[in-house]
Structures are given as C-alpha cells and as structure tokens.
Amino acid sequence: MTTGAPAATLSLDEVDPRTSARIARETRQDWIFRWLLFAAATLVLVLLGAAALSMLAGGRLAFQTFGWNFLWSDVWDPVGKTFGAFVPIYGTLVSSAIAMIIAIPVSFGIALFLTEIAPTWMRGPVGAAIELLAGIPSIIYGMWGLFSFAPFMAANVLPWVRTHLAGIPGIGALFQGPPLGIGMLTAGIVLGIMVIPFISSVMRDVFRTVPASLKESSYALGSTTWEVVWNVVLPYTRSAVLGGIFLGLGRALGETMAVTFVLGNSHQLNISLLMPGNSIAAAIANEFTEADSEVYLSSLIALAFLLFVVTFIVLAIARLMLRNLARKEGN
Amino acid sequence: MTARVRPPGYRRRRSVDLLAKVLGVLATAFGLFWLVWILYTTFRTGIGALAIDTFTQTTPPPGGHGGLANALFGSLVMSTMGILIGTPVGIAAGTYLSEFAERRPVWRESIRFVNDILLSAPSIVLGLFVYTLVVRPSGHFSAWAGGLALALIVLPVVVRTTDETLRLVPGVMREAALSLGVPRWKVTTQILYRAAAPGILTGVLLGLARISGETAPLLFTALNNQYWADGLGSPTASVPVVIFQFAMSPYDSWHSLAWAGAFIVTLFVLVLSVGARAYLLRNRIDSAA
Numbered sequence: 001m002t003t004g005a006p007a008a009t010l011s012l013d014e015v016d017p018r019t020s021a022r023i024a025r026e027t028r029q030d031w032i033f034r035w036l037l038f039a040a041a042t043l044v045l046v047l048l049g050a051a052a053l054s055m056l057a058g059g060r061l062a063f064q065t066f067g068w069n070f071l072w073s074d075v076w077d078p079v080g081k082t083f084g085a086f087v088p089i090y091g092t093l094v095s096s097a098i099a100m101i102i103a104i105p106v107s108f109g110i111a112l113f114l115t116e117i118a119p120t121w122m123r124g125p126v127g128a129a130i131e132l133l134a135g136i137p138s139i140i141y142g143m144w145g146l147f148s149f150a151p152f153m154a155a156n157v158l159p160w161v162r163t164h165l166a167g168i169p170g171i172g173a174l175f176q177g178p179p180l181g182i183g184m185l186t187a188g189i190v191l192g193i194m195v196i197p198f199i200s201s202v203m204r205d206v207f208r209t210v211p212a213s214l215k216e217s218s219y220a221l222g223s224t225t226w227e228v229v230w231n232v233v234l235p236y237t238r239s240a241v242l243g244g245i246f247l248g249l250g251r252a253l254g255e256t257m258a259v260t261f262v263l264g265n266s267h268q269l270n271i272s273l274l275m276p277g278n279s280i281a282a283a284i285a286n287e288f289t290e291a292d293s294e295v296y297l298s299s300l301i302a303l304a305f306l307l308f309v310v311t312f313i314v315l316a317i318a319r320l321m322l323r324n325l326a327r328k329e330g331n
Numbered sequence: 332m333t334a335r336v337r338p339p340g341y342r343r344r345r346s347v348d349l350l351a352k353v354l355g356v357l358a359t360a361f362g363l364f365w366l367v368w369i370l371y372t373t374f375r376t377g378i379g380a381l382a383i384d385t386f387t388q389t390t391p392p393p394g395g396h397g398g399l400a401n402a403l404f405g406s407l408v409m410s411t412m413g414i415l416i417g418t419p420v421g422i423a424a425g426t427y428l429s430e431f432a433e434r435r436p437v438w439r440e441s442i443r444f445v446n447d448i449l450l451s452a453p454s455i456v457l458g459l460f461v462y463t464l465v466v467r468p469s470g471h472f473s474a475w476a477g478g479l480a481l482a483l484i485v486l487p488v489v490v491r492t493t494d495e496t497l498r499l500v501p502g503v504m505r506e507a508a509l510s511l512g513v514p515r516w517k518v519t520t521q522i523l524y525r526a527a528a529p530g531i532l533t534g535v536l537l538g539l540a541r542i543s544g545e546t547a548p549l550l551f552t553a554l555n556n557q558y559w560a561d562g563l564g565s566p567t568a569s570v571p572v573v574i575f576q577f578a579m580s581p582y583d584s585w586h587s588l589a590w591a592g593a594f595i596v597t598l599f600v601l602v603l604s605v606g607a608r609a610y611l612l613r614n615r616i617d618s619a620a
Contacts, residue, residue, distance in 0.1 A: 026514035026517075027514075029514060029516055030514050030515050030516050032516075033515070033516035033519070034427075034431050034515075034516075036423060037423045037424070037426050037427035037430075037431055038427055038431070039423075040420050040421075040423030040424040040427060041423070041424040041427040041428055041432070041442050041490075042442070043420060043424065044424050044442055044445055044446050044449065044486065044487070044490060045441065045442050045445050047449070047483065047486075048445050048448065048449055048452075050460070050464075051452075051456065051457065051460040054460055054463040054464060055456065055459065055460070055463075057463075058459075058463050105358070106358045106361055106362060107358075108358070109354050109355045109356075109357065109358020109359065109361075110355070110358050110359050110362050112351065112352075112355040112358075113355040113356055113358065113359040114359070116355075117352050117355050117356060118359075126359060126363070128605075128608075129363055129366060130359070130362050130363070130366070132366060132601065132604075132605070133362065133365065133366050135540065135600055135601055135604040135605075136366075136369060136370075136544075136597060136600070136601070137543070137544020137545070137546075137571065137596055137597065137600055138544070138546070138547075139544060139546045139571050139574055139575060139593070139596075140369065140373055140544070140593050140596070140597050141369065142575075142578070143373075143574065143578050143589065143590070143593050144368075144369045144372050144373065146578060146579075147372070147376075147578075147586075148368070148372045193362075193365045196362050197362075200362070222338070224344055224345065224347070224348035225348055225351070225352065226347055226348040226351040226352070227344065227348070229351070247451060250451050251451060253453070254451075254452065254453025254454075254455070254456070255453070256453065256454065256455040256546070256547040257546045257547055257571075257575065260575075261578070261579070281453060281455050281547070284455055284459065285455060285547060285550055288459075288462075288550065288551050289550070289551065289554070301459060301463070304455070304456050304459045307453055307455075307456060308452070308453070308456045311451075311452060311453055311456075312448060312452075315447075315448045315451055315452070316444075316448060319444055319447050319448065
C-alpha cells in the first residue's frame with residue numbers, strides 16, 4: 001500500500017492465474033456450504049411433514065375400518081378388536097381444560113407480580129424459580145403426582161369436594177364418586193402446574209414490551225397499577241397473551257408422562273372428574289407395546305395422528321399470535 | 332388548608348388495585364409452592380434411596396435389589412447420540428436461517444415457523460414417528476432408534492438458539508471479513524461461529540437438559556432392558572423409562588430405585604439448565620460487543 005509501485009502494472013486482464021483459481025475454488029466451496037445448510041434447514045420442514053404422513057399412513061387401517069365412528073365411539077375393546085377414540089379424546093380435552101382454568105389466572109398473576117408488583121431485586125430470582133418448574137422433567141411430575149399429590153388429594157381435597165360440590169345441581173355430577181386421588185381432576189391440576197411456567201414467562205416477556213410512555217401516561221392521569229395493567233398493558237399485548245395461552249394449551253394437550261401416572265388408564269367414559277380416565281398420549285404410552293393386533297396398533301397411531309393435528313393447529317395459532325407482537329415491536 | 336378531595340369511586344378503585352396485587356402475590360406463592368413441594372419430595376425420597384449399588388448394579392428383577400447402572404449407561408449413550416446427531420444438523424439449519432436465506436424470505440419464515448412448532452410438539456408423537464421410520468422396518472427396538480428420537484428433540488432447540496445467536500452477531504464483523512476477500516463459508520465457520528459459540532453451546536446444553544428427562548420418545552424406540560444392552564442395535568434401558576416401569580409397579584424396592592433415578596435425573600437436569608443460563612448470561616454477545 002505504501003510503496004504504490006505495482007498499481008500501474010495491474011489490470012483486470014492480468015489477474016494472477018493462482019488468484020483466479022483460488023476464487024473459483026472458494027466460490028465452489030461457498031456453493032457447497034450453502035447447499036449443505038439449505039438441506040439441513042429443509043430437513044426441519046421435511047421432518048414435520050414426514051411425521052404427519054407416517055402417522056396418517058400408520059393410522060389408515062383404523063380410519064378405514066372404523067370410519068368416523070373412530071372419533072365418536074367410546075368402545076375400546078382390544079379383544080373384540082373394536083376401537084373408538086372418544087374416551088381418550090374426551091380425557092385429553094377435559095384434563096387440558098382443567099389445566100387452563102388453573103394456569104391462565106395463576107400465570108397472569110405471576111406475570112403481574114414479576115412486572116408490576118415485586119421490588120426490582122426480587123424479579124430476577126423469582127422469575128428464574130418459576131421457570132425452573134418448566135425444567136423439571138415430566139416423569140418427575142408424574143411420580144410426584146402418583147406418590148405425593150394423589151394421596152394428598154384423596155385425603156384432604158376430594159372429601160371436601162364431594163361433600164360441598166357433589167350436591168350442586170348441574171355441575172354436581174362432575175364431582176361424584178369415590179375419592180381415589182387418581183383421576184381427571186388430579187391430572188388436570190398437575191398439567192396446570194406444568195404449563196404455568198410456559199404461559200407466565202410469555203406473559204411477563206410481552207408485558208415488558210409495553211412502552212413506558214404509554215404506562216406513564218396512564219399513571220399520570222391518576223390510574224392505579226391495576227387500571228394501567230387492565231386498560232393499557234393487556235389491550236396492548238392481547239394477541240401475544242393469547243399466543244402464550246395457546247402455547248401452554250399445546251403443551252397440555254400433548255403432555256404424556258405426567259398424566260399417564262395420575263389418570264388411571266381407564267377406557268370407561270366417566271362424567272365425574274374424580275374417576276379415572278384416559279388421554280390420547282396416556283393411552284399410547286400405556287398400550288403401544290402391548291398392542292397385539294394390526295388394527296390395535298393402527299388405532300393407537302391414528303390417535304397420535306389426531307393429537308399431532310390438534311397440537312399443530314393450536315401451536316400454529318400460538319405462533320401466529322406471538323408473531324404479530326414481534327412485528328409490532330419492530331415498528 | 333382545604334380538605335383533600337378524593338375523586339368519586341376512589342376507595343373502590345384503590346380496593347380493586349389492592350386486591351389485584353394481593354392476588355398477584357398469592358399466584359406467585361402458589362407457583363413457588365409446587366416447585367418447593369416437588370423438589371422436596373424428589374430430593375428427600377431420592378437421596379434416601381441412593382446407595383453405591385445404584386451406580387454399580389443392573390436393574391433388578393421384580394421385587395429384587397439392584398441398581399440403575401445399565402439404565403444410567405443407556406441414558407448416557409442415547410443422549411450422546413441425540414446430541415451428536417441433532418447438534419450439527421441444528422447448527423447448519425440455524426446458520427442457513429440467519430445467514431443464507433435473505434433471498435428466500437418466505438421459505439425462511441416457513442422453516443422458522445415449523446421449527447417453533449417442533450419445539451413444542453408432543454414428544455410421544457416424535458417417538459412414534461421414529462418407531463414407524465426405524466423400528467418397524469428394522470424389526471427391533473434399538474439404542475439407535477432411541478438416540479434418533481432424542482435427536483429430533485434436540486434439533487429444534489439448537490436451530491432456534493443458533494439462529495437467534497447468529498442474528499445478534501454485529502453486521503460489521505461479517506462486512507469486515509468479507510471486505511478482506513474471505514469466502515462466506517470461512518466467514519461463517521471461523522468468525523461468526525467463534526462469536527456465537529457461547530449462545531450455541533447454551534442451546535446444546537439446554538437440548539441435553541431436555542432429553543435427559545425425556546421418557547415418551549424412548550418408550551417405543553429403545554424400549555427397555557433389564558440387563559446391559561447387547562450393542563447399539565438392541566433394546567436399551569434408560570433412566571426415565573426405568574423410572575416409569577418401576578414407579579408403576581407394586582414393588583417397594585422398585586419404587587425406591589425409581590426415586591433414586593428421579594433424584595439423579597432431576598438434579599442433573601436442573602444443574603444443567605441453570606448452569607447453561609448462567610453461562611449464557613456471562614458470555615452474552617451484546618455484553619461483549
């Protein structure tokens with residue numbers, strides 16, 4: 001650079017052949033590298049499609065044999081080789097519904113605490129502790145549910161539920177039966193605890209994205225903290241909050257091990273939440289290795305296909321709603 | 332001095348505000364309560380059930396005494412396989428999304444979208460997928476199938492963290508290297524990866540934490556084995572599956588081994604996930620740059 005001498009003799013036509021060979025080689029390497037990465041990224045897409053297709057192919061026999069009855073029938077008879085998925089589908093929906101009834105208000109309260117109520121020094125550690133709940137493997141929830149929580153429910157909570165709620169006309173039917181401890185209600189509560197960290201961390205993160213000027217304007221007009229949250233923060237973050245809730249719902253629907261332990265694996269349809277039930281994931285986990293006929297196996301895979309489709313839709317809704325927020329943040 | 336005038340409804344508004352705050356505190360206490368209860372039960376019962384035999388003996392027959400050595404080893408092998416398969420593919424895919432997809436935005440966003448869904452997809456379905464993909468055609472359960480199922484769980488975690496970390500690397504770094512005539516693959520592997528290494532490593536550790544406790548995907552892929560596995564092509568025990576089998580059994584000795592396993596898994600997973608996050612906090616790109 002400092003000598004400046006070669007500049008006069010260098011032109012584009014006289015590039016050193018070694019340099020042009022190197023450029024050609026590097027261009028080729030770049031091309032290969034790019035295609036390898038492209039293939040890896042495409043694999044992600046292919047995997048999801050292949051998973052769905054393989055479930056559909058595996059469950060085809062069940063869908064063909066039973067038709068729409070597979071969805072509506074509550075007969076699950078491995079001996080007679082007749083399978084209807086209504087009981088597991090019902091159990092999945094009901095236990096997830098109980099989980100959401102518990103998790104949504106609690107998660108909202110936690111997010112409120114972590115963004116508005118707690119002193120600043122407390123927010124980090126408490127938030128991390130709540131997130132630790134998400135780190136505990138689901139099999140641990142299951143074991144704890146079976147050995148600690150179910151007996152606790154049977155001894156302390158369910159007797160109260162039976163005496164106070166079973167008599168109410170209408171919803172009373174939900175709370176009848178022996179206090180076994182194991183059943184839909186226990187499973188729903190355990191599921192609720194499991195999804196709290198997912199929903200609350202999304203809510204906390206989106207509450208933080210609300211511009212301070214918006215909140216401060218509201219405070220300046222004399223709003224209380226609650227009024228700021230209810231009238232400013234929630235409307236501003238509505239779609240992302242719903243996204244977080246759907247994310248939790250997706251988790252609850254597909255959760256396997258925890259509910260397998262505390263649901264009781266019964267294929268009897270019970271309206272009462274105190275009675276054992278089943279869920280799609282629990283039925284697969286419990287029975288897959290015991291499936292002794294082709295149509296039994298196929299029915300279980302068909303169940304997995306249904307679960308896959310439903311969770312895909314729920315999670316897709318969640319992502320779309322969370323995406324809207326990301327866009328808003330960008331503007 | 333005039334008396335303080337309070338707007339109409341002031342007292343009611345203050346009460347509602349107070350109630351909301353109290354409920355917020357209670358909700359947080361509710362969440363922490365379960366954390367403490369679950370960890371207390373697992374640690375107390377689990378530590379009580381630990382013995383030297385837990386690490387040296389193989390899983391016992393019904394009602395007998397033994398340990399978890401084969402299951403611990405099986406978990407180690409299959410988790411390693413999951414990481415070894417899932418990490419390179421995940422890093423490659425994440426790199427593509429962040430660095431090489433600028434001309435295909437629709438494709439890029441679709442892959443990100445699908446990856447986010449895979450991230451929370453039910454793991455039992457992924458296990459069944461590997462069952463139909465590997466176990467059924469090959470005719471037997473194997474550690475390979477188990478490792479592959481775990482790799483499917485690691486993959487989206489690594490893709491996401493790689494993608495996000497690389498996007499945090501300042502553009503000037505790329506431009507500086509490219510202006511020196513460095514080819515893009517070298518810019519990526521020798522400069523960007525070096526800057527993003529802490530973030531990517533965190534992703535891998537979080538992926539490892541996730542698969543260490545995974546049970547559902549192993550049920551139909553690696554199955555279980557009461558003894559040492561006969562190579563990677565045969566059914567293999569893993570700690571979570573053994574916990575599942577033992578906890579659901581009526582035998583006390585099996586229960587206590589299940590608790591010992593639960594303690595080991597929980598401790599490992601929590602230390603790993605807390606450690607990974609702490610590591611990331613200290614080595615974050617935006618704090619270094």
